[in-house]
Amino acid sequence: SQQGEEDPQALSIQEGENATMNCSYKTSINNLQWYRQNSGRGLVHLILIRSNEREKHSGRLRVTLDTSKKSSSLLITASRAADTASYFCADKETSGSRLTFGEGTQLTVNP
Amino acid sequence: EPEVTQTPSHQVTQMGQEVILRCVPISNHLYFYWYRQILGQKVEFLVSFYNNEISEKSEIFDDQFSVERPDGSNFTLKIRSTKLEDSAMYFCASSGYGYTFGSGTRLTVV
Numbered sequence: 360s361q362q363g364e365e366d367p368q369a370l371s372i373q374e375g376e377n378a379t380m381n382c383s384y385k386t387s388i389n390n391l392q393w394y395r396q397n398s399g400r401g402l403v404h405l406i407l408i409r410s411n412e413r414e415k416h417s418g419r420l421r422v423t424l425d426t427s428k429k430s431s432s433l434l435i436t437a438s439r440a441a442d443t444a445s446y447f448c449a450d451k452e453t454s455g456s457r458l459t460f461g462e463g464t465q466l467t468v469n470p
Numbered sequence: 471e472p473e474v475t476q477t478p479s480h481q482v483t484q485m486g487q488e489v490i491l492r493c494v495p496i497s498n499h500l501y502f503y504w505y506r507q508i509l510g511q512k513v514e515f516l517v518s519f520y521n522n523e524i525s526e527k528s529e530i531f532d533d534q535f536s537v538e539r540p541d542g543s544n545f546t547l548k549i550r551s552t553k554l555e556d557s558a559m560y561f562c563a564s565s566g567y568g569y570t571f572g573s574g575t576r577l578t579v580v
Contacts, residue, residue: 392569401573402513402561447513455526456501458569460513 365448365461373469378435380464382448383428389451391424391431392458396445405433405446410453440470472496476562476572483552483579491547491575493562499570502545503563504537506530507574513561519545552579 365382372378384391393405408415408424408431415422421434435442445465449458475494483489495502504516517527519537536548545564549556557579562572 394571399559399576402563402571404569404571407568449513456518456520456565457503457515457526457528458505458513459515460505462512 365446365464367464368462369465369467371467371469372438374438374440376438376468378438378442378466378468380433380446380448380466382431382433382461384431384448384450384459384461385429386450387453388426389453391422391448391450393420393422393431393433394447394449394460396447396463398444402447435466438466438468440468442466442468472570474562474564474570474572476560476575478575479573480576481578483577485554485579486551489549489552489577491549491560491562491577493545493547493572494543495545495562495564496566496570497543499564499566501525501565502537502539503565503569504547505561505563505571506558507561508555508558516547549577552577554579 388410390407390409392407394402396402406417406422408422419436424431445463447460447463449460451458477492502519505513507513515528517531518525534550538546559574559576561574563569
């Protein structure tokens, strides 16, 4: 089974709207992280939420974690055209150091 | 802000050739990683490195791959005999409190 499955696969919204992306995972985690990737570029770390946290904010980003459902969501408020990118969740299991990435959500924010 | 630096940004190599991808992790980080992303697919873990040895590796990281920390600053990934399917973006990362990824090396095997 795949870990870090995300939905939707693609999301297109208008500037100023909110964007919500969801992620599921399958194992017990130490933390879950969200990354952004502009087309063909590197991974930019956005936010990390620990397994004992339920919600975290950073600027226009809000992340929630529901360990009972093994799911997380990323909310981007008041989106901008510059937010257009792929967004990935990545979970870190309680044992080991690897991150397991999801398939990603391609977000397009139309001006 | 500290960065993870990767060189080269793009490498083209002939099938069967050896390639070495280079990374300079953040200096006070203790864990180092290589990940890869085949075009259009998700990012996949290859290997983690701690205290001068491999701490974890995936099934992708077979005998064709090796990692080394030849000095106090560099961290390298070597692919001994490249195959067409090794074409991908390779990301180096290091971690302390959190992860920092480099901007990647795009490897094209022809």
